[in-house]
Amino acid sequence: MSDRIFNFNAGPAVLPLEVLQEAQADFLNYKGTGMSITEISHRSKAYEEVNTQAEADTKELLGLGDDYRVLFLQGGASTQFAAIPMNFLPQGATADYILTGSWSEKALKEAQLLGNTHVAATTADGNYKRIPKMEEIKLSEKPAYVHLTSNNTIYGTEWQQFPTFGDAPLIADMSSDMLSRPFDATKFAMIYAGAQKNLGPAGVTLVILRQDMIERCPKNIPTMLRYDIHAKKDSLYNTPPAFSVYMVHLVLKWLKKNGGLTAMAERNQAKAKLVYDVIDAAPGFFSGHADKDSRSLMNVTFRLPSEDLEKQFVAEATAAGLGGLKGHRSVGGLRASIYNAMPQAGCQALADFMKEFQRKNG
Incomplete structure (x- = not known):
């Protein structure tokens, strides 16, 4: 379209033109319901089909099976910075963080409010020009989990290969490179991503969790921050950001169509x-x-x-x-x-x- 520019913004960011056009065509009357996708009930069959298909397509693209769940949550990746230690950092345990930029620093800062943390590696002394080498990563004795940020939007760095740390659960913020390349998603106990960079519009956060992690969730934290509740309710515990999930659904379909x-x-x-x-x-x-x-x-x-x-x-x-x-x-x-x-x-x-x-x- 001649009146559209090339949009190099970091997020909210460019969406596939084909996806925008499909959403435009469906906007006033979604699938013959006589209502916009922004108007239909999240309990309706029409929306539940969107929600279910988005989970299935995410798992298909990543090669994940029934031992993983895909959740569509709110609050951005920034809310996950706190939700992760609330769910997975028990009293007396230590969470390890690998610092490669501003967002990993913010994730660490939230965890420090909630429990013991350890910086396993950092490249801050070089203004985050690089990803740390494996030999630079020094874990604590038995970390509750190891957290990394896969791509650093501000500094322009990205993990070329992901590390593994034995039995230590690996958690990754993949907000800015999610679904941009093949990788072994089974290495990760948890992956999360704010949608507005590479998946869809702002408003929804994709969270992928291994089933054993869901089973660890404590019962004494606020309900809206409990992954087990959201998994049990198929991301429909409360009213979801329906339009944002719908747009992610269209982007996933576009990804599959394009190889x-x-x-x-x-x-x-x-x-x-x-x-x-x-x-x-x-x-x-x-x-x-x-x-x-x-x-x-x-x-x-x-x-x-x-x-x-x-x-x-x-x-x-x-x-x-x-x-x-x-x-x-x-x-x-x-x-x-x-x-x-x-x-x-x-x-x-x-x-x-x-x-x-x-x-x-x-």
Whole structure:
């Protein structure tokens, strides 16, 4: 559509045009109900089918069986920062956190309010330019769980391979790279992701839990923070964010239609290469924040020789139909978020703009 820009915002972020068009067509009269998806009861058959299919599609894409549940909750990943220790950090135990950026720091901060914690590794001393090496990770004696953040939106780093720690339950915040590539989801006791970066609109948080973790949930914490309650009620304990879940359902369907996670990874690698190649070809003008072996396929972060040039870059890019390229305030510079729904044409347009901007200003 000629009036749409290429949206490089970090979140809320770009959604597949096909998904938006399907939602638009269904919005006033969902599946012959005579009502919008925003109006129908969450107890109705029409909505329950959406909810059930979204769980099934998530598990299919990740290769998970009946020993996992998929929940659709509210409060964003930030609420999970507290819910996780409330459910899985018993008194006297220790939870281990691997720090790779701002969001893992925030997860640790919430856990520190609720129990004993241990920083198993951190790359803060290098301004989070890289993911820690396995030999740098030092666990506590018997952690209740180990928490990591798979992709760091602000710093543009991403785990290339996930670690395993024996019997210690591994929990991951995958908000910004969820379903962007194949990985062994059975390594994880829990995965959670705010939808608004790579899955759908804001308002719903995807939580994937192994059944044995659900069975650990204590009975003496607030009901809305109990995973076992939400699992028992199939994410319908309270009124869910129906429209957001519906949109995630459409995105999951789109992912399956377009080849699943293997095809998405190939596409994402090709898109990221277009932008990183421009950065690497002009090291005196473009400077990538992340070390090459830790680079994210979802968030490309880079600087220019001066802040004035960076401001000029954002202004001219916006005028050229390339939106959302300003970097996060804690890092500065520029950031291109190129999630699953960003078409290759968008990354090609950005790469071409970068080359021309360097030619005029380098």
